[in-house]
Every structure is written in structure tokens, then in C-alpha cells.
Amino acid sequence: MSHDPTVTAGDIARLAGVGRAAVSNWRRRHDDFPVPIDGTANQPQFSLRQVEAWLRRYGKSYQVSLADRVWQRLKAAGDLRLGELVADAGALLTGGESALEPELAVLVEELAEQLGPLAAYEFLVERYLEAHSRQLSVTRDEVAELMVRLAGAAGQTVFDPACGVGTLLLAPKAGRVFGQDLSTTSACIAAARLRLRGVEAEIAAGDSMRHDGFADERADAVVCDPPFNERAWGFEELTGDPRWEYGLPPRGEPELAWVQHCLTHVKPGGLVAILMPAAAASRRSGRRIRANLLRNGALRAVITLQGSDLWLLRRPRTGDRHPSEVLIMEADVKDVEPAWEAYLANRSDNGVRIIDLLVEDVDVSPARHRRPDGDNLGRAFVETRERFLAAVAVPPDLKVLDQPLDQPMTTVGDLVKAGLVTILQAPAKMRVSGGDLPVLTADDLASGTGATGSTEAESGLVLLEAGDVVASFSSVRVMAESGAVLGPYLTAYRVDRSSLDPDFLAGYLRAAGGRATSGSSRFDARRTRLPRLPLPAQRAYGEAFRRLVALEDALRETNALGQQLIRLGLDGLIGGRLHPPA
Secondary structure, three states, X not given: OOOOOEEOHHHHHHHHOOOHHHHHHHHHHOOOOOOOOEEOOOOEEEEHHHHHHHHXXXXXXXXXXXXXXXXXXXXXXXXXXXXXXXXXXXXXXXXXXXXXXXXXXXXXXXXXXXXXXXXXXXXXXXXXXXXXXXXXXXXXXXXXXXXXXHOOOOOOEEEEOOOOOOHHHHOXXXXXXXXXXXXXXXXXXXXXXXXXXXXXXXXXXXXXXXXXXXXXXXXXEEEEOOXXXXXXXXXXXXXXXXXXXXXXXXXXXXXXXXXXXXXXXXXXXXXXXXXXXXXXXXXXXXHHHHHHHHHOOOEEEEEEEOOXXXXXXXXXXXXXXXXXXXXXXXXXXXXXXXXXXXXXXXXXXXXXXXXXXXXXXXOOOOOOOOOOOHHHHHHHHHHHHHHHHHHOOXXXXXXXXXXXXXXXXXXXXXXXXXXXXXXXXXXXXXXXXXOOEEEEOHHHHHHOOOOOEEEOOOOOOOEOOOOXXXXXXXXXXXXXXXXXXXXXXXXXXXXXXXXXXXXXXXXXXXXXXXXXXXXOXXXXXXXXXXXXXXXXXXXXXXXXXXXXXXXXXXXXXXXXXXXXXXXXXXXXXXXXXXXXXX
16 A cells, blocks of 8 residues: 555546546546556546646646645545544544654644634544445435434533434534444544534443443433444443333334433433334334334434434323324425324324334335325225236145155255255355445345345455355345345355255255244254255246245235335225225
8 A cells, every 4th residue: 555645536627726527537538647556446546646747737726724734734644544643633633642754744734724623633533434335324414414403402401322423413402422433533523523613522432322421410301313233332231221111122123222222321201213224114023112112102203304204202291191103204304293283283284193113024114105196096006906916926836645765865965065055145244234235134025025224345254146045044035136145144056056946945945944943942043854856846846835925025025015005005095085985
């Protein structure tokens, strides 16, 4: 890695006062344009000195400001230390201990004199976030401001247990703020940003779940944008934790752990505004906790914004009367506050009766409860009815035998030894948020959806192929297409398709796993027994297994569509938009 100052294509565009497209054109048209010396194919980095020389050679005007000079010096130390150096710059500007080398410290102080300490530091933080946009998730400003307004954070004590670089804590004009983040670097940056604004703040570094830095603190409002899909959140260590007032979060539901952590840290009557993945509103594994949140009057709203859901929760006071409805809707940011105010005034058009939600799935996803307006209600009923009828699947026609077949058997372990099956597993530690590669998660496998996770390219990843049999402890499916990466806690079985049918293998793995989950023994897939059959006979079995999986998926879909059809029918009959046939 070079230690010379480097610039990205975006940096070059800023220096030369042109758009990024112009820089791309220069790279294509000029053979002598500097070649990247670092970075990646998608985010190349160029030597600043070489770029300056090229711009001078072609008579292109440019200006490297003091701010850019400081930034390039910070970047020259390398990506691994960049966050640490930005944090050190914040410590320097707030009067703390800084490990910046003297020459760089002088440049930072000169920049602070030129722009003011706050503007200088915000410039460096903005560039840092831009350079690490794939690794650092930052709440959009308009969403952050909305969350703190809804939580009533102005003038109050506000807490963010996953504060990152402090975005949510910067939004309110709070009396006092405190926050925690797993990253020491992010926590230091957040603390500096708040101090430079004169905010009374206490920021801790550490794992909020395992090592709560504010166990005894209760805030007036809690705001949080937690990490999604982090399976290693401490399930085993925290099974008996007193925070799980509404139920032990399943291993695959870390977001429901964050919800209860936030409720623990808000005063009775205080509000929590937390961003959640859309799947958290409907995953079967979390239905018990969602039901308890609804029954106890804690969950007040689920609002779909761009890319995620906003959950609003209130910690009940002793003796509180529980609400009969919860606000469930899809909305633009500008429409959320009026809808919330209407809900609080008991005049909401988007309220859903809690008693209607306390059914098998306890599904609070706004997409499921979307209500058409009066003019479209009849059309929605007809379309939903057609989808319901189209989703109905026919089970396979299986022949009944008087006696079970006596067939020679083998095991998956024997097939592995014979080279007919290769077992593949994801890396033990793997991020499933951020990046360009799609990741198939355990939830995707269970629901039969496409890959919803994402990750960065790294060694050890398993790229799935069409025909791979993918299994978790409770689900088995055959991949219909290639391109996704195998996610955590999943195993892929890649078969020699000239000798073994994937659906045939999947059916026996699924049956064996189902028997194991109902008993006390640990399931060992290698011991799964299956008959030795010629390939045509395997395919016949595989087709039957595939039809049964399709039937299960259809039942799940028709259940959801049936509930929607019932609601539309009731609304249409009562509202006069539908009527029985003559």
C-alpha cells in the first residue's frame, strides 16, 4: 500500500471543478492518465502528486484547498488507520489527548482556524463517511430528524445504544445525551462531534448487548438504528437476561433484542423510535415477542419508510390503559408526523385493531395491511381473489403400497466419500449487511424468497450454483439459480447431477431433519439414509418432493392472501363497495 496522499475519482472531480463523468472520460481517452495505485476496481485510488502533474500537463485548472490537503494527509496513513486518525483529530479539536503526528496536528489546527473547529471537523467526518460508505451505515438526515421529533426528544435526555458516529444524537436539541457503540473509533468521533456543538454528552465504547455501558440509566426518549442481521449478538450468554421482558429473542432475531434493550432504557411513558428490517414485522420466529409487545401496549406504530420500517414503542406506565389499535402504514417521511398525530388523537385511518393481529403469525408488516381507497377496494378484492385461487397448489398423486419397499440404502456420508456430494459451509464469521454480493440467509431459506442479505467480497465465501441443496437446522431447499453467497449457519450440498438428483437428496435431508428436531438427539446430516436408486427413479422421487415443497409455499401464500381477502371483503361489504350476487 502506498503511503503517498491518494485521491478517488470523486476527489479528482472536486479538485478540477468537473463532474465525475469528466474524470471517467479522461481515464478512457488519455493513455497517460495516472493508473490507480490502491483501492478497488469500484473505488480506485490515484496518487495525488501524479494527478496534479497530469492536470498541469493538460492545462486543466485545479485547486487543492487546505481542507483537501489535510484530508489527503490523513488518507495517506492507510484505510485501516483512517478512522483512528479522524477520531484523533476530534480529540485534538476538543482539547483531549491526540496521537496525531506534529506536522499533521498543525495542519488540522490551521484548518480549524480557517473554517472554525466544528466546520473543520465535520468536513473530515463527511469525507471519512464517504470513503467508507460500504462499511459504515449512517441514518439519513431526514429520517434521523423525524425519529427524534416523534420520540419527543427536544429538551429531554436522549439515549442511542448503537450511536455510530452520532447521527441520531446530533439531531435533537436535547438537554443531555448518552450513547454507546461497538466501535471505539465511532464512539470517539461521536463524542467529538457532540462536544464541538456544546452538547452535554457521555459516549461509551463497547458491545451494548453483552456489556451495557449504561445499565442503570433511563432516558426520556431512545432513538436507535441498530445493525441488522448480526447473528452473533450474544444469544447463548444472554438467555436469562432481565431485559427480555417480552420474551427471549430467537437467535436469528437480533433486532428484537435491540427493541427490548431500548425499552429497558426509556422511562415509563417514554418513547422509543427504532429502525427495523422489514422482515422483523412478519418472521414467524418473532411472533411471540410481537404479540407480547402488542398485548402490553408497548408497540404503537410500524411505518414503512424507504428501505426499512420505523417502529415506535412506548414503555407502559403502571395502570395505563392499553391501546386497542396500532398504527400500521407505508408513508413518505413528510406524511408520518400528521399520521402519528391523528393516531394519538384516535382519528387515524391507518389504525389496525390489535385483536385482529393476535393470530398465528402476528404479522404487523405494513405491506400486508395496505388499505386501498374506496374507489380501488373492489378491484383489490377481485385481484386478491384471483391471486388466492392462482396460488392454490395440488399435492402430488402418490401410490399407496400395502408393504414398504425393501430397497438397498446408503448414507449422505457414503455419497460424500464416493465424490457424489460435496459439503460446503459459509465462513464462521461473516457480515451480512453492506456490500454488493447477495447473501442467502436462514430466513430467506425458510421463507423461500431470494437472497436478502449482502456482503463484501472476501476469501472463503461460497458462491451458490443452481441445483445446490441448501439446508439449515429446520429448512432444506434446492437452489433454482446461481449467484448468491451462502449465508451463516447454512450448509450447501453440491451434487454430481449425472448420478444424483438434487431434489431427491433434499427430500431425504428434510425428512431426516424434521425427525431430529422432534427428538432429543443432535441431527447429523451425514447419517441421513436414502435408497440406492437409478437416476430416473431418483427424479421421480425428486419431483414428488418438489411438489410437496411447492404445496408448503402455496399454503403460506394462500394463508396471507386469505387474511387479506377477508379484510377486503368485510370492508367492501360494510362500505357498500361490494355486495352479494343477486
